[in-house]
Amino acid sequence: MDDMLSLVFLVTFLAGLAAMASWKNGGLLRANSRLLRNVDQSDWTLRQFLNLNLSRPKAKERFLFSEESVVSVGYRYNGRLDGAILHWEGVPILDAIIERKFPTRSIPDKAKPEDVFQAGLYALALMEKGVSCSSTLLAIVYCLQDDARKCLDRNEVSCLGCDNSRVFQKKFKPKPIIKQLQKFDDYWYRDGKPRPTPEPSKCNACPNGKNGTCNYSVA
Amino acid sequence: MTESLLKRSRRYREVSDLRTQFQCEYRLYLKQKIGATATRAALMGSRLHEQINLNPEVNRQRGKTFRIAVLLLTILAAVFWVFG
Numbered sequence: 001m002d003d004m005l006s007l008v009f010l011v012t013f014l015a016g017l018a019a020m021a022s023w024k025n026g027g028l029l030r031a032n033s034r035l036l037r038n039v040d041q042s043d044w045t046l047r048q049f050l051n052l053n054l055s056r057p058k059a060k061e062r063f064l065f066s067e068e069s070v071v072s073v074g075y076r077y078n079g080r081l082d083g084a085i086l087h088w089e090g091v092p093i094l095d096a097i098i099e100r101k102f103p104t105r106s107i108p109d110k111a112k113p114e115d116v117f118q119a120g121l122y123a124l125a126l127m128e129k130g131v132s133c134s135s136t137l138l139a140i141v142y143c144l145q146d147d148a149r150k151c152l153d154r155n156e157v158s159c160l161g162c163d164n165s166r167v168f169q170k171k172f173k174p175k176p177i178i179k180q181l182q183k184f185d186d187y188w189y190r191d192g193k194p195r196p197t198p199e200p201s202k203c204n205a206c207p208n209g210k211n212g213t214c215n216y217s218v219a
Numbered sequence: 220m221t222e223s224l225l226k227r228s229r230r231y232r233e234v235s236d237l238r239t240q241f242q243c244e245y246r247l248y249l250k251q252k253i254g255a256t257a258t259r260a261a262l263m264g265s266r267l268h269e270q271i272n273l274n275p276e277v278n279r280q281r282g283k284t285f286r287i288a289v290l291l292l293t294i295l296a297a298v299f300w301v302f303g
Binding site (some may be wrong): 005006009010012013015016017019020071076077078079080082100101102104113114115117118121122143145148149151152180181184187188194195196197202203205206207208213214216 | 232238240242293303
């Protein structure tokens with residue numbers, strides 16, 4: 001009997017090891033485990049969620065909103081965010097904005113400023129709607145296109161679990177974004193001349209530099 | 220105010236345009252003047268955006284409890300096998 005039990009334990013142990021070995025390396029998932037802990041896909045649209053009066057969800061119950069349109073009336077822009085995590089605590093609170101990027105060659109060592117800026121614009125638009133953003137994180141998810149395609153081939157339709165992908169998290173600070181938008185107004189509303197970037201790295205990534213369309217390219 | 224400026228000031232700006240402007244204002248100007256240069260990488264990126272979504276990740280997090288249970292069971296089985 002003891003031998004039988006011992007065998008059962010051994011088989012259970014080996015089966016457990018085999019199961020764990022089959023789980024893919026989720027480096028990115030680990031980085032996101034805190035971000036996505038206890039998050040439910042929302043049945044409401046973002047607009048409905050922000051206008052909830054009677055049936056407010058319980059405090060700390062967090063919801064994921066995907067592919068939602070946002071508009072900033074004050075700064076006159078609109079866009080569509082990849083993901084936003086919110087909860088209610090008297091007022092709607094934005095926990096995180098998730099922005100996904102699929103680079104072709106390499107994953108950057110740190111979040112690209114333009115990607116952080118983009119995610120910040122979504123947060124700013126929500127802040128304007130009365131959402132509290134005092135502890136909002138901007139999560140930029142980078143997953144190489146080749147890896148993403150491999151994930152799709154394995155029917156893993158989630159970029160966060162992709163191999164070799166990375167997440168960078170930044171705290172949302174509205175002031176620099178507002179300042180930047182004010183600078184942009186020159187071009188949009190005061191007929192300011194468009195200023196070419198002096199940074200070669202940005203020109204390297206620009207198709208206008210490569211095909212000769214841009215006279216100012218420093219690539 | 221010129222006509223083009225008046226037209227521009229009336230409409231809402233796209234976040235993608237503001238992102239381009241953040242990268243390089245002249246790149247945005249060229250995009251508006253001659254149209255967007257859609258590279259193959261950009262097209263593939265858009266397609267991946269559509270095909271890969273964030274929702275399954277929520278389900279995956281729920282599956283985490285199951286994984287922890289398997290881990291605990293494996294450890295217990297190992298302990299009982301060695302010391303039992």
